[in-house]
Amino acid sequence: EAGVAQSPRYKIIEKRQSVAFWCNPISGHATLYWYQQILGQGPKLLIQFQNNGVVDDSQLPKDRFSAERLKGVDSTLKIQPAKLEDSAVYLCASSSNQGGGKAFFGQGTRLTVV
Amino acid sequence: GNSVTQMEGPVTLSEEAFLTINCTYTATGYPSLFWYVQYPGEGLQLLLKATKADDKGSNKGFEATYRKETTSFHLEKGSVQVSDSAVYFCALTTGTGRRALTFGSGTRLQVQP
Numbered sequence: 001e002a003g004v005a006q007s008p009r010y011k012i013i014e015k016r017q018s019v020a021f022w023c024n025p026i027s028g029h030a031t032l033y034w035y036q037q038i039l040g041q042g043p044k045l046l047i048q049f050q051n052n053g054v055v056d057d058s059q060l061p062k063d064r065f066s067a068e069r070l071k072g073v074d075s076t077l078k079i080q081p082a083k084l085e086d087s088a089v090y091l092c093a094s095s096s097n098q099g100g101g102k103a104f105f106g107q108g109t110r111l112t113v114v
Numbered sequence: 115g116n117s118v119t120q121m122e123g124p125v126t127l128s129e130e131a132f133l134t135i136n137c138t139y140t141a142t143g144y145p146s147l148f149w150y151v152q153y154p155g156e157g158l159q160l161l162l163k164a165t166k167a168d169d170k171g172s173n174k175g176f177e178a179t180y181r182k183e184t185t186s187f188h189l190e191k192g193s194v195q196v197s198d199s200a201v202y203f204c205a206l207t208t209g210t211g212r213r214a215l216t217f218g219s220g221t222r223l224q225v226q227p
Binding site: 003004033040041042043044045048055056062066091093097099100102104105106107108 | 118150158160165203214215217220
């Protein structure tokens, strides 16, 4: 079974630039999550999708972050404009409706904002 | 709201030593509890889980028991190996697993030969 795919693995940008991350979840998983993991901290939820609808985006900084999941499969997370404090690993995860909360994680995209 | 508190690391042990990583939680509703592990250079992987009080999750020699009375889910292993060196995250979800995971801050384990 293929896992959660994310790209790119690494990205370095200057502050005020924009950046986009892509995620392809496990086939058949209805729920997709984006987490932000700052160095030395646990992952923090940014947004949760159920199919192509948003379930929870209460922690998403909507003035600069946006995410979409067209057709209920792949997802893109965008930051525009980036700030220094956005430097983190961005994790995508997916789960099935029968998973009992078990989520499968991608390897993440490490973003450095300089 | 939901929150998870883990003991701070790093935890440094010699091979074959006994491991305990403490985890306590607060939750609205009845949570399911998880331990995830992040090996160097790899993504987060589920290590074990427990879904109701007094359940014991186990995997790869690791165990954790869901203690509702103390709101705890401590991770234990009787004899650690160098290959267990990783960062361990305690996490929970509520709403019958339909809500996202809430993670602790992680505990780095370093096992020396």
